[in-house]
Amino acid sequence: MIILNKISLNIGSGLYQIPLIKKLKSLKYKVISTDINPYSPGLKFADIKLVTDSYDYRRLIKLIKNKKIKPKIIVSGAARGCLLSASYLSKIFKLNYLNFKTALLLDQKNNLLEKYNKKIFLGKFSREALFKKKINRV
Secondary structure: OEOOOOEEEEEOOOHHHHHHHHHHHHOOOEEEEEEOOOOOHHHHHOOEEEEOOOOOHHHHHHHHHHOOEOOOEEEOOOOOHHHHHHHHHHHHOOOOOOOHHHHHHHHOHHHHHHHOOOOOEEOOEEHHHHHHOOOOOO
8 A cells, every 4th residue: 555645635626626736736745636527627736536426435435445545634625525525534544534423514504504593604794684684795
């Protein structure tokens, strides 16, 4: 198994992942990046591209182990299932990770809003104010 100090696994490679991938590369990490879309813009910056469903953590584990690579960090700037995959894979590879239940709560935004419905702040305005009052934007 290849264990280098500077291997990162990036879950998801869309447009918004590019700054994260570039930052990892500037820190001298070898970047393994995943996305189901082979033309995803972030993949062109990765050292190793895994064209697969980023939500399918079981398949990701097999692909990574088949390449005999152990990532040092697992990151995702993407939304939804990518966060769940990053959490689960980090646990499997014995890295620091976001608790899976918390990741699941964050993944299901409606559940998050229900759980913390009292006060969710968005800038200067609470969630309640945004929905109850018409706010003039400058």
